[in-house]
Amino acid sequence: SRPRTRKENEHVISNHIDEWNIYQALFVEFLGTTIYVFIATIPYYDSTSPGMALIALIACFGKISGGHFNPAVTIGVSLCGRLSLKATILYPVVQMVGGLLGAALTRAVQPSHEYIDNEYYFEKGITVLRENVKPGWALLCEGLITLFLVLTYLMCTLEKKKTNWLLASLAIGFIAQANILAADFITRASMNPARSFGPAVCMSFFTKDVWKHHYVYWVGPIVGSALAAFVWRCLNWQWSCSLLPK
Amino acid sequence: SRPRTRKENEHVISNHIDEWNIYQALFVEFLGTTIYVFIATIPYYDSTSPGMALIALIACFGKISGGHFNPAVTIGVSLCGRLSLKATILYPVVQMVGGLLGAALTRAVQPSHEYIDNEYYFEKGITVLRENVKPGWALLCEGLITLFLVLTYLMCTLEKKKTNWLLASLAIGFIAQANILAADFITRASMNPARSFGPAVCMSFFTKDVWKHHYVYWVGPIVGSALAAFVWRCLNWQWSCSLLPK
Amino acid sequence: SRPRTRKENEHVISNHIDEWNIYQALFVEFLGTTIYVFIATIPYYDSTSPGMALIALIACFGKISGGHFNPAVTIGVSLCGRLSLKATILYPVVQMVGGLLGAALTRAVQPSHEYIDNEYYFEKGITVLRENVKPGWALLCEGLITLFLVLTYLMCTLEKKKTNWLLASLAIGFIAQANILAADFITRASMNPARSFGPAVCMSFFTKDVWKHHYVYWVGPIVGSALAAFVWRCLNWQWSCSLLPK
Amino acid sequence: SRPRTRKENEHVISNHIDEWNIYQALFVEFLGTTIYVFIATIPYYDSTSPGMALIALIACFGKISGGHFNPAVTIGVSLCGRLSLKATILYPVVQMVGGLLGAALTRAVQPSHEYIDNEYYFEKGITVLRENVKPGWALLCEGLITLFLVLTYLMCTLEKKKTNWLLASLAIGFIAQANILAADFITRASMNPARSFGPAVCMSFFTKDVWKHHYVYWVGPIVGSALAAFVWRCLNWQWSCSLLPK
Numbered sequence: 001s002r003p004r005t006r007k008e009n010e011h012v013i014s015n016h017i018d019e020w021n022i023y024q025a026l027f028v029e030f031l032g033t034t035i036y037v038f039i040a041t042i043p044y045y046d047s048t049s050p051g052m053a054l055i056a057l058i059a060c061f062g063k064i065s066g067g068h069f070n071p072a073v074t075i076g077v078s079l080c081g082r083l084s085l086k087a088t089i090l091y092p093v094v095q096m097v098g099g100l101l102g103a104a105l106t107r108a109v110q111p112s113h114e115y116i117d118n119e120y121y122f123e124k125g126i127t128v129l130r131e132n133v134k135p136g137w138a139l140l141c142e143g144l145i146t147l148f149l150v151l152t153y154l155m156c157t158l159e160k161k162k163t164n165w166l167l168a169s170l171a172i173g174f175i176a177q178a179n180i181l182a183a184d185f186i187t188r189a190s191m192n193p194a195r196s197f198g199p200a201v202c203m204s205f206f207t208k209d210v211w212k213h214h215y216v217y218w219v220g221p222i223v224g225s226a227l228a229a230f231v232w233r234c235l236n237w238q239w240s241c242s243l244l245p246k
Numbered sequence: 247s248r249p250r251t252r253k254e255n256e257h258v259i260s261n262h263i264d265e266w267n268i269y270q271a272l273f274v275e276f277l278g279t280t281i282y283v284f285i286a287t288i289p290y291y292d293s294t295s296p297g298m299a300l301i302a303l304i305a306c307f308g309k310i311s312g313g314h315f316n317p318a319v320t321i322g323v324s325l326c327g328r329l330s331l332k333a334t335i336l337y338p339v340v341q342m343v344g345g346l347l348g349a350a351l352t353r354a355v356q357p358s359h360e361y362i363d364n365e366y367y368f369e370k371g372i373t374v375l376r377e378n379v380k381p382g383w384a385l386l387c388e389g390l391i392t393l394f395l396v397l398t399y400l401m402c403t404l405e406k407k408k409t410n411w412l413l414a415s416l417a418i419g420f421i422a423q424a425n426i427l428a429a430d431f432i433t434r435a436s437m438n439p440a441r442s443f444g445p446a447v448c449m450s451f452f453t454k455d456v457w458k459h460h461y462v463y464w465v466g467p468i469v470g471s472a473l474a475a476f477v478w479r480c481l482n483w484q485w486s487c488s489l490l491p492k
Numbered sequence: 493s494r495p496r497t498r499k500e501n502e503h504v505i506s507n508h509i510d511e512w513n514i515y516q517a518l519f520v521e522f523l524g525t526t527i528y529v530f531i532a533t534i535p536y537y538d539s540t541s542p543g544m545a546l547i548a549l550i551a552c553f554g555k556i557s558g559g560h561f562n563p564a565v566t567i568g569v570s571l572c573g574r575l576s577l578k579a580t581i582l583y584p585v586v587q588m589v590g591g592l593l594g595a596a597l598t599r600a601v602q603p604s605h606e607y608i609d610n611e612y613y614f615e616k617g618i619t620v621l622r623e624n625v626k627p628g629w630a631l632l633c634e635g636l637i638t639l640f641l642v643l644t645y646l647m648c649t650l651e652k653k654k655t656n657w658l659l660a661s662l663a664i665g666f667i668a669q670a671n672i673l674a675a676d677f678i679t680r681a682s683m684n685p686a687r688s689f690g691p692a693v694c695m696s697f698f699t700k701d702v703w704k705h706h707y708v709y710w711v712g713p714i715v716g717s718a719l720a721a722f723v724w725r726c727l728n729w730q731w732s733c734s735l736l737p738k
Numbered sequence: 739s740r741p742r743t744r745k746e747n748e749h750v751i752s753n754h755i756d757e758w759n760i761y762q763a764l765f766v767e768f769l770g771t772t773i774y775v776f777i778a779t780i781p782y783y784d785s786t787s788p789g790m791a792l793i794a795l796i797a798c799f800g801k802i803s804g805g806h807f808n809p810a811v812t813i814g815v816s817l818c819g820r821l822s823l824k825a826t827i828l829y830p831v832v833q834m835v836g837g838l839l840g841a842a843l844t845r846a847v848q849p850s851h852e853y854i855d856n857e858y859y860f861e862k863g864i865t866v867l868r869e870n871v872k873p874g875w876a877l878l879c880e881g882l883i884t885l886f887l888v889l890t891y892l893m894c895t896l897e898k899k900k901t902n903w904l905l906a907s908l909a910i911g912f913i914a915q916a917n918i919l920a921a922d923f924i925t926r927a928s929m930n931p932a933r934s935f936g937p938a939v940c941m942s943f944f945t946k947d948v949w950k951h952h953y954v955y956w957v958g959p960i961v962g963s964a965l966a967a968f969v970w971r972c973l974n975w976q977w978s979c980s981l982l983p984k
Binding site: 024027028031035038039042048049050052053055056057059060061064105108109110111114165166169170173 | 786789870871872875876878879882886889890893894902904905906908909910912913915916917919920921923924969972973
C-alpha cells in the first residue's frame with residue numbers, strides 16, 4: 001500500500017519533541033507549572049481559578065509541549081507510548097522546579113503572618129488531609145480524581161488526527177475544576193505532585209506538619225495516571241498497532 | 247441520482263454502535279456515569295461541578311458512545327430513532343451499575359459520620375424533595391429541566407452533518423449547570439435516574455427516608471425526555487423521511 | 493463579474509425565515525423564551541444560571557430562529573436590516589407569550605408562601621429597582637447593559653460569512669452573565685422586556701408594587717438595542733451597500 | 739521560490755490597522771475599554787464578571803482592533819513588532835478615555851452615598867493595596883499576573899496562521915478570571931492601567947487616598963507586559979526572521 005507518513009499525524013505530541021524543540025517544550029512546562037502553582041496556592045475565595053488557569057495554559061502551550069504541567073500527566077502520556085524517554089525524564093524535573101518557584105512567588109507576595117496563618121494556609125494553599133480523613137480514603141480520592149483528569153487528557157489530546165486544542169483545553173480545565181470542587185473537603189484536590197511538593201517545601205520552614213501523609217499526593221496521582229493510561233490503551237486497542245513505530 | 251450513503255453521515259451516533267464497538271460504548275457509558283455520579287454526590291461548596299464534569303465527559307466519550315451517562319437521555323435518543331434496540335436496552339443497565347459504583351465511591355472516601363450527616367447529605371448528595379415541596383410540583387420541575395437537557399442534547403448532537411462535539415459538550419454542560427442552579431431549591435435537580443438511584447441505594451443502609459417520593463426521579467426525567475424527543479421530531483419534520491432506514 | 497449569490501451568505505438569519513420556516517422559528521423563539529424566563533426567575537443561589545441557559549439555547553436554536561429570546565434583540569437585528577418585517581412583528585409576540593408561560597411555570601413549581609416571600613422574590617425573580625435607586629439611573633443602567641448584550645449579538649452573528657454559532661453563543665452568554673453580575677445591585681439586570689413582563693404579570697395577583705417603574709425594563713432595553721444597532725451600522729459602513737437587497 | 743505574500747498572513751493584527759481601518763480600531767478599543775471598566779468597577783458579588791466581559795469583547799472586536807482594551811497589552815504587542823507605531827501611540831490614548839468614561843458611568847448609575855462607601859468601594863471598584871501589603875509585593879504581584887495575561891494574549895493571537903479568536907477569547911478571559919481571583923487579596927488584580935486610572939480619577943473627588951501607591955498599577959503591568967513580550971520573542975526565535983518586514 002501507499003507508504004503514507006501516518007506516524008507524524010498520530011504522534012501528535014512526541015513529534016514536537018525533536019532535537020531542537022525539546023528546550024522550548026521544557027521551558028514552557030517550567031513556565032506553565034510556575035503559573036499554575038502560583039495561581040493554585042495563592043489565597044482566593046473561589047475554587048475555580050486553577051481550572052481556569054489550566055484552560056489558558058493548555059491553549060497557549062499545548063502545541064509546544066503538550067501542556068502537561070503535572071508529573072502525573074507526563075507519566076500517563078509516557079505509559080501510552082506517546083512521549084520520548086528523554087521528555088519522560090526531563091519534564092517532571094522542570095515541573096518540580098516550576099512548582100517550587102510558583103510556591104516561592106506565592107510566599108513572596110504576601111505578609112509572613114498571613115502566609116503561616118493556618119486558617120488560610122491549611123485551607124487552600126498547601127494540600128493536606130482534612131480532619132478525620134484516613135490516608136486510605138485520601139489515596140483513593142486522589143487516585144480517582146487524577147484518573148478522571150489524566151483520562152480526559154489522553155482522550156482529548158492523543159487523537160489519531162490533529163488535536164483540537166480548544167476542545168482539549170476546555171475539557172481538561174473543566175474536569176480539573178469539577179475535581180477540585182468535589183475533593184476539596186477530603187484531600188484539597190491536588191492531582192499533581194509538583195503542585196503539592198513546591199508549597200510543602202516553602203511551608204516546611206514554618207512547620208513540619210505539611211509532610212505528614214505527603215506521600216498520598218505522590219502515590220495517588222501516579223497510580224491514578226497509570227490506570228488512566230491502561231483504560232486509554234484498552235479503548236484504543238483496535239488501532240494500537242498503528243501507534244507502534246515501524 | 248447518485249446513490250450517496252447519506253445514512254452513515256446522518257446516523258451520527260448509531261453508526262458507531264456496530265457489532266464491534268458496542269462493548270467500547272457500554273464501557274465508556276459505565277465509566278462516564280461512575281465519574282458523573284461520584285462528582286455530583288460528593289460534598290462540595292459550589293453547584294457547578296456536575297455541569298463541568300459533563301462537559302469533559304462528553305468531550306472525551308461523545309464520539310464513542312454518544313455521551314449519554316443518563317437513562318433519560320438514552321430513552322430520548324432512542325425515541326428519535328437514532329439508537330439501535332440493543333443499545334437502548336444495554337445502555338441504561340450499565341448506567342445504573344455506574345451510578346451505583348459512583349455512589350459507593352462517594353461513600354468510600356469519607357468518614358461514616360459525615361456521610362450520614364443530614365445537614366450535608368440531604369443537602370446535595372442524594373436527591374430528595376425539599377421541605378414543603380409537593381410531589382406534583384417536583385414531577386413538573388424534574389420533567390421540565392430534563393426536557394431542557396434532553397432537547398439540548400438532541401438539537402446539538404443529532405445533526406444532519408458531522409456533530410460538533412465541542413459545541414454539544416458546552417451546550418449540554420451549561421444547560422445542566424443552569425438546571426441544577428435553578429431546581430436546587432425544589433428537587434435538588436437530578437434529571438437522571440442513575441444519579442438518583444445509586445446514592446439512594448447507598449444511603450438506604452442508614453435510612454429508608456430516601457425512597458419516599460423516589461419515583462419522582464424516574465417518572466419526571468423519562469416523561470420530560472419523551473417530550474423532548476417529540477419536540478425534536480416536530481422540528482425535524484421536513485427531513486424526517488431521510489432518517490428512516492431504507 | 494460573476495453573479496455570485498452573495499445575499500444568501502450574508503443574510504445569515506433572515507434567509508432562514510422563508511415562507512415555510514417562519515413557523516419553526518416562531519416555535520423555537522417561544523420555547524427558548526419560556527426556558528430562559530423559567531431559569532432566570534426560579535430561586536437560585538448563583539446568578540450565573542441565566543447566562544449558561546442562554547449559551548445552550550443559542551447553540552440549540554440559533555440556526556433556526558437566530559436565537560433572540562428577547563424583544564430588544566429582535567428590534568436591534570431588525571434595525572440592522574437583517575430581519576423580515578413579518579418576523580420583526582411576530583417574534584416579540586411569541587417571546588411575550590413564552591415569558592408569561594415561563595413565569596407561570598416558576599409559580600407552579602413552588603409553594604405559594606415562598607413565591608410571595610419578598611425576601612426571595614424581590615431579590616431575583618422579578619425585576620424591580622433596588623432601594624435608593626432613582627429611575628434615571630436604572631434607565632441608564634438597563635440601557636447600557638442591553639447595549640452591551642445586543643452589540644455582542646450583532647457583532648457575532650451578523651457576519652459576512654457563515655456565523656460561528658459556538659463563538660456567538662459563548663460571547664452572548666458570557667456578556668449576559670457579566671451584565672447580570674454587574675447590574676444586580678441596581679436594576680436586577682433584566683435586559684429583556686419579555687423576562688420582566690411575564691413575572692410581573694404573575695406577581696401582580698399578589699401585589700401591584702411590581703408595576704412601579706416597570707417602564708424602565710421596556711424603555712431601557714429598547715433604547716439600548718437601537719443604540720447597539722446604530723453602532724453596528726457605523727462599524728459596518730464599508731460593506732453596508734452589499735447588505736442592501738438588490 | 740514563489741513570492742507568497744506571507745507577511746499578510748503573519749501580521750495578523752497589524753494588517754488590519756491600515757490607513758482606513760485605524761479609526762474603526764480606535765473606536766472599538768475606546769468602546770471595549772468603556773464596557774470593560776464599567777463592568778469591572780460596578781459593585782458585584784462574584785469576581786468572575788470582568789473575565790466574562792473580556793471573553794465577549796474579544797470575540798466581538800478581536801478581528802477589528804486585536805481586542806486589547808488595556809495599555810499594557812498594547813505595549814506588549816508593540817514590543818513583539820506586531821503593531822504600527824501610530825496604533826501603539828493612539829490605542830493607549832483612547833483606552834484611557836474609555837476607562838474614564840466607564841468609571842464615570844459606574845458613578846452615574848448608583849447613589850452617591852453608596853459610591854463613596856468604603857466598605858464597598860475599596861473592596862472592588864477601585865484598585866488599592868490591601869492592608870499590610872507592601873508596595874514591593876504589590877509590584878511583584880501585578881507584574882506577575884500581567885505577565886500571565888499578556889503572554890496568553892501573545893501566544894494565542896500572534897499565530898503564524900489565522901488567529902482562532904474563539905480560542906484566544908476564552909484563554910484570555912479565563913486567565914484574567916484566574917488572575918483576578920488569585921490576586922484579589924493582594925492588589926485587587928488590575929493588570930490594566932486604564933482600569934486603575936479611570937476609577938481613581940472619579941474617586942479622587944471624594945478622597946485623595948486612591949492615589950497612594952497608584953504607580954504600582956502602571957509600573958507592574960508595563961514591566962510584566964515587557965517581560966511577556968521577551969518570553970514570546972524567545973519562544974518564537976526560530977521563525978523570527980520571517981516576522982521582519984522585507
